[in-house]
Amino acid sequence: MSRAWMSGRLFGAGVIGAAVVGAGLIVPGSALAATTCAAPPGAPAELTRVQDAEACGSTTDGTGGAWSLGAGGVGFADAVDGATVAAAGFDGGAGAGESRAGRLLAVGYGADSLALGMLDEPGIAVIVTGPASQAFVGDADDPVLCEGNLAAAFNLTAGSGCVLAGAFRYVTPSPL
Template sequence: MTCPWIPIRALGGAVAVVSAAIAGTFLSAGPAQALTCAAPPGAPASIVEIDGTTGCGANTDATSGAWGYSDGGVGFADASSGAFVIGAGLSGGVGAGESRGGQLAAVGFGADALALGVLDDPAAAVVLAGPQSQAYVGDGADPMLCEGAASAAVNFATGRSCVVIGTFRYATP
Protein backbone atom coordinates (compact mmCIF):
# COMPACT_ATOMS: atom_id res chain seq x y z
CA MET A 1 0.00 0.00 0.00
CA THR A 2 1.30 3.44 -0.90
CA CYS A 3 0.81 6.54 1.15
CA PRO A 4 -1.25 9.19 -0.70
CA TRP A 5 0.86 11.99 0.85
CA ILE A 6 4.18 10.86 -0.64
CA PRO A 7 3.63 12.92 -3.82
CA ILE A 8 2.94 16.00 -1.68
CA ARG A 9 6.19 15.49 0.25
CA ALA A 10 8.12 15.00 -2.98
CA LEU A 11 6.59 18.17 -4.38
CA GLY A 12 7.35 20.09 -1.18
CA GLY A 13 10.99 20.73 -2.11
CA ALA A 14 10.10 22.17 -5.50
CA VAL A 15 7.37 24.34 -4.00
CA ALA A 16 9.79 25.54 -1.30
CA VAL A 17 12.36 26.61 -3.92
CA VAL A 18 9.76 28.44 -6.01
CA SER A 19 8.27 30.04 -2.87
CA ALA A 20 11.72 31.25 -1.76
CA ALA A 21 12.30 32.85 -5.16
CA ILE A 22 8.92 34.58 -4.98
CA ALA A 23 9.59 35.76 -1.42
CA GLY A 24 12.88 37.27 -2.61
CA THR A 25 10.97 39.13 -5.28
CA PHE A 26 8.57 40.56 -2.66
CA LEU A 27 11.51 41.75 -0.56
CA SER A 28 13.29 43.42 -3.50
CA ALA A 29 10.18 44.93 -5.10
CA GLY A 30 10.23 48.69 -5.62
CA PRO A 31 7.48 50.48 -3.68
CA ALA A 32 6.65 52.90 -6.52
CA GLN A 33 5.07 50.19 -8.68
CA ALA A 34 3.59 47.99 -5.98
CA LEU A 35 -0.10 48.05 -5.07
CA THR A 36 -1.69 46.33 -2.10
CA CYS A 37 -5.41 45.75 -1.63
CA ALA A 38 -6.11 44.52 1.91
CA ALA A 39 -9.49 43.43 3.21
CA PRO A 40 -8.90 41.80 6.61
CA PRO A 41 -11.66 40.09 8.61
CA GLY A 42 -14.05 42.30 10.54
CA ALA A 43 -16.15 44.10 7.93
CA PRO A 44 -17.26 43.38 4.36
CA ALA A 45 -15.03 45.10 1.81
CA SER A 46 -14.47 45.46 -1.91
CA ILE A 47 -11.25 47.21 -2.88
CA VAL A 48 -9.79 47.81 -6.36
CA GLU A 49 -6.68 49.80 -7.27
CA ILE A 50 -5.36 50.29 -10.81
CA ASP A 51 -2.21 52.10 -11.90
CA GLY A 52 -1.54 51.65 -15.62
CA THR A 53 -1.10 47.91 -16.24
CA THR A 54 -0.71 47.16 -12.54
CA GLY A 55 -3.77 46.38 -10.46
CA CYS A 56 -5.04 44.65 -7.36
CA GLY A 57 -8.38 43.76 -5.85
CA ALA A 58 -9.76 42.25 -2.65
CA ASN A 59 -13.35 41.24 -1.88
CA THR A 60 -14.45 39.78 1.43
CA ASP A 61 -17.34 39.31 3.81
CA ALA A 62 -16.99 40.10 7.51
CA THR A 63 -15.74 36.59 8.39
CA SER A 64 -12.93 36.35 5.82
CA GLY A 65 -9.68 37.98 4.77
CA ALA A 66 -8.54 38.79 1.23
CA TRP A 67 -5.28 40.37 0.11
CA GLY A 68 -4.34 41.32 -3.45
CA TYR A 69 -0.78 42.38 -4.20
CA SER A 70 0.71 43.58 -7.47
CA ASP A 71 4.13 44.71 -8.55
CA GLY A 72 3.91 45.12 -12.30
CA GLY A 73 1.07 42.59 -12.71
CA VAL A 74 -2.41 41.86 -11.38
CA GLY A 75 -3.27 40.35 -7.98
CA PHE A 76 -6.84 39.58 -6.97
CA ALA A 77 -8.40 37.80 -3.96
CA ASP A 78 -12.03 36.96 -3.18
CA ALA A 79 -12.88 35.32 0.16
CA SER A 80 -16.07 34.40 1.98
CA SER A 81 -17.39 32.03 4.65
CA GLY A 82 -14.27 32.26 6.82
CA ALA A 83 -11.73 31.98 3.98
CA PHE A 84 -8.27 33.55 3.77
CA VAL A 85 -7.02 34.29 0.24
CA ILE A 86 -3.88 35.90 -1.17
CA GLY A 87 -3.53 36.74 -4.88
CA ALA A 88 -0.26 38.23 -6.15
CA GLY A 89 0.80 39.27 -9.65
CA LEU A 90 4.45 40.16 -10.19
CA SER A 91 6.44 41.35 -13.23
CA GLY A 92 3.58 40.92 -15.71
CA GLY A 93 1.99 37.89 -14.05
CA VAL A 94 -1.54 37.37 -12.76
CA GLY A 95 -2.35 35.71 -9.43
CA ALA A 96 -6.06 35.32 -8.65
CA GLY A 97 -7.77 33.32 -5.95
CA GLU A 98 -11.33 32.70 -4.80
CA SER A 99 -12.32 30.59 -1.81
CA ARG A 100 -15.39 29.78 0.24
CA GLY A 101 -14.15 28.68 3.66
CA GLY A 102 -10.61 27.67 2.71
CA GLN A 103 -7.07 28.99 2.67
CA LEU A 104 -5.59 29.77 -0.75
CA ALA A 105 -2.51 31.47 -2.17
CA ALA A 106 -2.14 32.17 -5.91
CA VAL A 107 1.04 33.79 -7.28
CA GLY A 108 1.80 34.59 -10.93
CA PHE A 109 5.33 35.79 -11.73
CA GLY A 110 6.56 36.94 -15.15
CA ALA A 111 5.11 37.67 -18.58
CA ASP A 112 2.03 35.64 -19.48
CA ALA A 113 1.95 33.84 -16.10
CA LEU A 114 -1.48 32.89 -14.79
CA ALA A 115 -2.02 31.31 -11.37
CA LEU A 116 -5.71 30.75 -10.74
CA GLY A 117 -7.12 29.10 -7.65
CA VAL A 118 -10.76 28.30 -6.91
CA LEU A 119 -11.91 26.47 -3.77
CA ASP A 120 -15.64 25.97 -3.27
CA ASP A 121 -15.16 23.75 -0.20
CA PRO A 122 -13.06 24.28 2.94
CA ALA A 123 -9.57 23.30 1.84
CA ALA A 124 -6.02 24.62 1.61
CA ALA A 125 -4.18 25.14 -1.67
CA VAL A 126 -1.16 26.86 -3.24
CA VAL A 127 -0.96 27.80 -6.93
CA LEU A 128 2.25 29.15 -8.54
CA ALA A 129 2.91 30.09 -12.17
CA GLY A 130 6.07 31.41 -13.81
CA PRO A 131 6.60 33.10 -17.19
CA GLN A 132 4.50 31.70 -20.06
CA SER A 133 2.91 29.18 -17.68
CA GLN A 134 -0.49 28.42 -16.19
CA ALA A 135 -1.47 26.69 -12.97
CA TYR A 136 -5.03 26.07 -11.82
CA VAL A 137 -6.60 24.34 -8.84
CA GLY A 138 -10.32 23.68 -8.57
CA ASP A 139 -12.59 22.33 -5.90
CA GLY A 140 -12.58 18.61 -5.05
CA ALA A 141 -14.44 17.67 -8.26
CA ASP A 142 -12.34 19.78 -10.64
CA PRO A 143 -9.11 18.68 -12.31
CA MET A 144 -5.82 20.51 -11.85
CA LEU A 145 -3.90 22.08 -14.71
CA CYS A 146 -0.18 22.81 -14.69
CA GLU A 147 1.41 23.73 -17.99
CA GLY A 148 4.14 25.87 -19.47
CA ALA A 149 7.75 26.12 -18.28
CA ALA A 150 7.31 26.67 -14.53
CA SER A 151 4.08 26.03 -12.63
CA ALA A 152 2.83 24.17 -9.57
CA ALA A 153 -0.48 23.57 -7.82
CA VAL A 154 -1.22 21.68 -4.61
CA ASN A 155 -4.62 21.03 -3.04
CA PHE A 156 -3.77 19.78 0.45
CA ALA A 157 -7.35 18.65 1.17
CA THR A 158 -7.55 16.28 -1.81
CA GLY A 159 -3.86 15.35 -1.96
CA ARG A 160 -3.76 16.28 -5.66
CA SER A 161 -0.79 18.14 -7.07
CA CYS A 162 1.08 18.94 -10.25
CA VAL A 163 4.41 20.57 -11.01
CA VAL A 164 6.15 21.61 -14.22
CA ILE A 165 9.75 22.80 -14.25
CA GLY A 166 11.26 22.89 -17.73
CA THR A 167 10.90 19.42 -19.23
CA PHE A 168 10.07 17.84 -15.85
CA ARG A 169 6.36 17.17 -15.46
CA TYR A 170 4.65 15.51 -12.50
CA ALA A 171 1.02 15.09 -11.47
CA THR A 172 -0.65 12.92 -8.89
CA PRO A 173 -2.95 10.30 -10.43
Protein backbone atom coordinates (compact mmCIF):
# COMPACT_ATOMS: atom_id res chain seq x y z
CA MET A 1 0.00 0.00 0.00
CA SER A 2 1.53 3.30 -1.07
CA ARG A 3 1.85 6.26 1.27
CA ALA A 4 0.07 8.55 -1.26
CA TRP A 5 -2.87 6.16 -1.48
CA MET A 6 -3.15 6.03 2.32
CA SER A 7 -2.88 9.84 2.61
CA GLY A 8 -5.63 10.23 0.02
CA ARG A 9 -7.87 7.79 1.89
CA LEU A 10 -7.29 9.56 5.20
CA PHE A 11 -7.93 12.95 3.59
CA GLY A 12 -11.14 11.63 2.04
CA ALA A 13 -12.32 10.18 5.33
CA GLY A 14 -11.53 13.49 7.05
CA VAL A 15 -13.52 15.50 4.50
CA ILE A 16 -16.53 13.20 4.79
CA GLY A 17 -16.31 13.31 8.58
CA ALA A 18 -16.13 17.11 8.55
CA ALA A 19 -19.13 17.30 6.21
CA VAL A 20 -21.20 15.04 8.44
CA VAL A 21 -20.26 16.97 11.59
CA GLY A 22 -20.87 20.30 9.82
CA ALA A 23 -24.26 19.16 8.57
CA GLY A 24 -25.12 18.02 12.10
CA LEU A 25 -24.31 21.47 13.44
CA ILE A 26 -26.39 23.37 10.89
CA VAL A 27 -29.37 21.00 10.59
CA PRO A 28 -32.32 22.57 12.41
CA GLY A 29 -34.23 20.50 14.95
CA SER A 30 -37.27 20.61 12.66
CA ALA A 31 -35.41 18.38 10.19
CA LEU A 32 -36.87 15.38 12.00
CA ALA A 33 -40.30 16.41 10.66
CA ALA A 34 -38.99 17.29 7.20
CA THR A 35 -40.31 16.14 3.84
CA THR A 36 -38.38 13.01 2.88
CA CYS A 37 -38.19 10.83 -0.21
CA ALA A 38 -36.52 7.43 -0.19
CA ALA A 39 -35.87 5.24 -3.23
CA PRO A 40 -33.69 2.40 -1.94
CA PRO A 41 -32.13 -0.24 -4.20
CA GLY A 42 -34.37 -3.12 -5.21
CA ALA A 43 -36.90 -1.78 -7.70
CA PRO A 44 -37.11 1.22 -10.05
CA ALA A 45 -38.75 4.15 -8.28
CA GLU A 46 -39.54 7.80 -8.74
CA LEU A 47 -40.89 9.68 -5.75
CA THR A 48 -41.72 13.39 -5.37
CA ARG A 49 -43.23 15.21 -2.43
CA VAL A 50 -44.09 18.89 -2.04
CA GLN A 51 -45.30 20.34 1.23
CA ASP A 52 -45.54 24.08 1.84
CA ALA A 53 -42.08 25.60 1.19
CA GLU A 54 -40.20 22.30 1.07
CA ALA A 55 -39.89 19.49 -1.44
CA CYS A 56 -37.97 16.31 -2.15
CA GLY A 57 -37.50 13.96 -5.06
CA SER A 58 -35.73 10.61 -5.38
CA THR A 59 -35.25 8.50 -8.49
CA THR A 60 -33.51 5.17 -9.02
CA ASP A 61 -33.31 2.50 -11.69
CA GLY A 62 -33.49 -0.16 -8.97
CA THR A 63 -29.75 -0.82 -8.80
CA GLY A 64 -28.93 2.43 -6.98
CA GLY A 65 -30.29 4.11 -3.88
CA ALA A 66 -31.49 7.74 -3.69
CA TRP A 67 -32.51 9.61 -0.56
CA SER A 68 -33.55 13.26 -0.27
CA LEU A 69 -34.85 15.63 2.35
CA GLY A 70 -36.43 19.07 2.28
CA ALA A 71 -36.62 20.95 5.58
CA GLY A 72 -37.72 24.40 4.51
CA GLY A 73 -35.77 23.73 1.29
CA VAL A 74 -35.48 21.29 -1.60
CA GLY A 75 -33.58 18.03 -1.92
CA PHE A 76 -33.32 15.93 -5.09
CA ALA A 77 -31.40 12.66 -5.60
CA ASP A 78 -31.04 10.52 -8.75
CA ALA A 79 -29.08 7.24 -8.62
CA VAL A 80 -28.47 4.71 -11.42
CA ASP A 81 -26.05 1.84 -12.09
CA GLY A 82 -25.51 1.05 -8.41
CA ALA A 83 -24.97 4.66 -7.27
CA THR A 84 -25.79 5.97 -3.80
CA VAL A 85 -26.98 9.57 -3.66
CA ALA A 86 -28.22 11.66 -0.72
CA ALA A 87 -29.33 15.29 -1.03
CA ALA A 88 -30.89 17.78 1.37
CA GLY A 89 -32.08 21.38 1.40
CA PHE A 90 -32.54 23.31 4.64
CA ASP A 91 -33.95 26.77 5.40
CA GLY A 92 -34.36 27.91 1.77
CA GLY A 93 -31.40 25.95 0.41
CA ALA A 94 -31.30 23.30 -2.29
CA GLY A 95 -29.21 20.14 -2.48
CA ALA A 96 -29.28 18.11 -5.69
CA GLY A 97 -27.21 15.19 -6.87
CA GLU A 98 -27.20 12.62 -9.62
CA SER A 99 -24.76 9.80 -10.13
CA ARG A 100 -24.04 6.81 -12.29
CA ALA A 101 -22.20 4.19 -10.16
CA GLY A 102 -20.82 6.81 -7.73
CA ARG A 103 -21.38 7.98 -4.17
CA LEU A 104 -22.56 11.56 -3.71
CA LEU A 105 -23.76 13.83 -0.89
CA ALA A 106 -25.17 17.34 -1.56
CA VAL A 107 -26.39 19.65 1.23
CA GLY A 108 -27.63 23.23 0.77
CA TYR A 109 -28.40 25.31 3.87
CA GLY A 110 -29.86 28.81 3.94
CA ALA A 111 -31.51 31.21 1.53
CA ASP A 112 -30.10 31.21 -2.01
CA SER A 113 -27.90 28.19 -1.29
CA LEU A 114 -27.31 25.58 -4.00
CA ALA A 115 -25.22 22.42 -3.68
CA LEU A 116 -25.09 20.51 -6.99
CA GLY A 117 -23.23 17.35 -7.89
CA MET A 118 -23.14 15.20 -11.04
CA LEU A 119 -21.01 12.07 -11.41
CA ASP A 120 -21.21 10.12 -14.66
CA GLU A 121 -18.34 7.84 -13.61
CA PRO A 122 -17.74 5.87 -10.41
CA GLY A 123 -16.46 8.23 -7.74
CA ILE A 124 -17.11 9.89 -4.41
CA ALA A 125 -18.18 13.52 -4.03
CA VAL A 126 -19.35 15.83 -1.24
CA ILE A 127 -20.90 19.29 -1.75
CA VAL A 128 -22.00 21.58 1.11
CA THR A 129 -23.16 25.22 0.85
CA GLY A 130 -24.31 27.96 3.19
CA PRO A 131 -26.54 31.01 2.64
CA ALA A 132 -26.10 32.91 -0.65
CA SER A 133 -23.50 30.42 -1.87
CA GLN A 134 -23.25 27.85 -4.64
CA ALA A 135 -20.99 24.85 -5.23
CA PHE A 136 -20.70 22.29 -8.02
CA VAL A 137 -18.67 19.14 -8.46
CA GLY A 138 -18.51 16.79 -11.43
CA ASP A 139 -16.29 14.06 -12.79
CA ALA A 140 -12.52 14.19 -13.18
CA ASP A 141 -12.80 16.21 -16.41
CA ASP A 142 -15.34 18.67 -14.97
CA PRO A 143 -14.29 21.59 -12.80
CA VAL A 144 -15.31 22.11 -9.22
CA LEU A 145 -16.83 25.47 -8.48
CA CYS A 146 -17.41 27.35 -5.22
CA GLU A 147 -19.00 30.82 -5.11
CA GLY A 148 -20.35 32.99 -2.32
CA ASN A 149 -19.30 33.07 1.32
CA LEU A 150 -19.62 29.49 2.58
CA ALA A 151 -19.19 26.55 0.24
CA ALA A 152 -17.21 23.35 -0.18
CA ALA A 153 -17.12 20.86 -3.05
CA PHE A 154 -14.86 17.82 -3.29
CA ASN A 155 -14.53 15.06 -5.87
CA LEU A 156 -12.51 12.73 -3.67
CA THR A 157 -11.82 10.28 -6.49
CA ALA A 158 -10.39 12.95 -8.80
CA GLY A 159 -8.60 14.75 -5.95
CA SER A 160 -10.21 18.07 -6.82
CA GLY A 161 -12.05 20.48 -4.58
CA CYS A 162 -12.67 23.98 -3.35
CA VAL A 163 -13.53 25.64 -0.05
CA LEU A 164 -14.85 29.14 0.71
CA ALA A 165 -15.36 30.47 4.19
CA GLY A 166 -15.58 34.26 4.26
CA ALA A 167 -12.21 35.63 3.10
CA PHE A 168 -10.61 32.15 3.07
CA ARG A 169 -10.59 30.62 -0.41
CA TYR A 170 -8.88 27.44 -1.57
CA VAL A 171 -9.06 25.49 -4.84
CA THR A 172 -6.98 22.39 -5.48
CA PRO A 173 -4.32 22.96 -8.11
CA SER A 174 -5.25 21.67 -11.57
CA PRO A 175 -3.18 18.72 -12.82
CA LEU A 176 -0.51 19.49 -15.39
